[in-house]
Amino acid sequence: MGSHETAGERPTRSTRRSFLTASAAATAATVAAPLTGTAAAAHEPGPPPGPGQPVRPQPPGRELAALLREVDRDRIEATVRRLAAFGTRHTLSAQDDPQRGIGAARDWIRDRLSEYAAASGGRMTVELQSYVQQPASRIPTATRITNVVATLRGVSSPDRVYVVTGHYDSRATDVMDAVGDAPGADDDASGVAVLMELARVMATRPVEATVVFAAVAGEEQGLYGSAYLAGQLKAAGVDVQGMFSNDIVGSSTADDGTRDPRTVRLFAEGVPTAETPAEASVRQSVGGENDSPSRQLARFVADVAENGATGMRIRVVYRRDRYLRGSDHISFLRQGWPAGRFTEPNEDFAHQHQDVRVVDGVQYGDLPEFCDFDYITRVARVNGAALWSLAQAPGTPKGAVIVTSNLTNDTTLRWQRGDEPDLAGYEVLWRETTAAEWQRVIAVGDVTEVTVDLSKDNVFFGVRAVDRDGHRSPVAFPRPGS
Structure with a gap:
């Protein structure tokens, strides 16, 4: 040697x-x-x-390449369209209506994930993780918030955990409008479709470490569901070594028509939020401002997922998130864990967080018609390459x-x-x-x-x-x- x-x-x-x-x-x-x-x-x-x-x-190795080939564009499209068809999935919407509202969406997601778990040989379990959020910002009355969590337990290193999320709640222009239509196809049925499809294809395969697929609620009102999920994992002493939020991954077209269908952004924070001022000072005094655990995780994603099997370029952005906004990875960063946020390369703000309406013959709103399902499928493959590689590696x-x-x-x-x-x-x-x-x-x-x-x-x-x-x-x- x-x-x-x-x-x-x-x-x-x-x-x-x-x-x-x-x-x-x-x-x-x-x-x-x-x-x-x-x-x-x-x-x-x-x-x-x-x-x-x-x-x-x-x-990608043979197993990973086979897994990525199984990611099904038609299933992803069907998931996005079904979630949009619940009318609204606002956190404050109906929880007991079987056809409309966040409760109907919650139950549908649970049922689908349970079907996938049935093929796992007992390795995957599904639960509704609920708590009552007392009145707080954007929560005017006590409200039950429920995450739908599928856990694929690792066979040799089960105590090491990786998490992927999408938020299944939606909103209209008025963030407090709990009854108006808010189909939320791009934001964020697209992200939920990614994690559900990965849960399906990974359920049948043994993994060494544990992977958690979580459709979280309350994101639009203030990251409530993911904060609860991260808090529960922290309280249980879980060793979370990586987390990804998929939030707005439905289209590559900007509001000016610009398209970049082969790029996904991955936001990665620098010096961890959870570091004390003394720890941050030490890191900066010796270098390493660009070497946070989250940025090492992002480099890992580019290493294993930027290839012909995904057909995508990973544009790593050295920021916590976009200006004026934030996603569920922040809940995990606050607990001191490496985490990043996948999102599309360009955003069409005319269709995000907008009421469904017709203006001069053009329909607006966050509708499935404005999603690119081939693009979402490639983003799912990026996530799949990252999660599989993490779960199979030391x-x-x-x-x-x-x-x-x-x-x-x-x-x-x-x-x-x-x-x-x-x-x-x-x-x-x-x-x-x-x-x-x-x-x-x-x-x-x-x-x-x-x-x-x-x-x-x-x-x-x-x-x-x-x-x-x-x-x-x-x-x-x-x-x-x-």
Whole structure:
């Protein structure tokens, strides 16, 4: 492998290895998989000289490619049209009318997810997660808010969890109008259709980690449903290692007619909201403002989902969300978990949050007729590639530290070994401080400490885990320590 063991190390697993520039390059012949997609990488300079190999895209494996082929455009369209047909799904609308209102939509979603769970061999369960929201902003009277949650339990690492949401409530121009038509096709039947279709195709496949598919309510009134879901997971001590909100993923056409049907935006926050001022100060003093867990998650998505199997480009946006608005991923960011928001590349504001009406012979409103179902299908495949790859890979390394207690021209990194039964080892990644994406990767084996002959003063480092099948985790950015 071109590396050497230090004295006293076991030949099959060491706690420390030292890599020189020349020898480390030789060890890395087996590594692959960058943390950025090809479109983004095209604008980056070539990888710098130094230890390791250039990072390369991670192509979809046979299982993932088969899963993505099963994502069904017609089912997605049928889901969007059925949800729009409930007339309104306003959080304050009727909960006991079998034909119209949020209650009818809730029950329909539950019934469909239960059908999918029936084919899972007992791995998937479905529940209605309810609570009564007392009067608050945009909630004038005590209101029951219900999330529909399907949980696909992992078979070997069930305590590690990934979450995907869409909100099934809708609104008209007046956010307090609970009786007028508010079909909410793009916002956000499209996102609900994504998670429901992924629940269907993943239910029949064993996954290593647990995936939660949640249609949440109360988003338009203030993220109430997702805040409750995230709070319940936090209270239960769940290890949420990634979350995606799909909100407004129904069309690629802007209000000026501009179309970009092969791009989806992924919003990724920088320094985590949950960090204390002292933690944020440390991060900024040593660098890493662009290395939050959410941005590492976004890089992972581009790595595994920007390929021919999805037909999409992932435009990662380094912001928490769009101006004046926010989606359900924010509820998870507030709990300190990595999370991002998928949304279409352009928005047609003439059709969002607008009453259904006809003006000069043109019908307006958030109707299915303005959705692009081929586009939603591709967005579903992006989500599917990300969730499947996360659930089958090892978890993000924990306890990653870059040793800063000594004045040296090399770099020592430490981390905790994961407990996945198929864990094969780890890779160290690095990049120039001016580069947005990881540039080189070094295979270091099944160790928990490594010294690289490269100055920590000059570059950024990260660590990721690899299993025996070559699945790679998101990168952990190390904190300074001793």
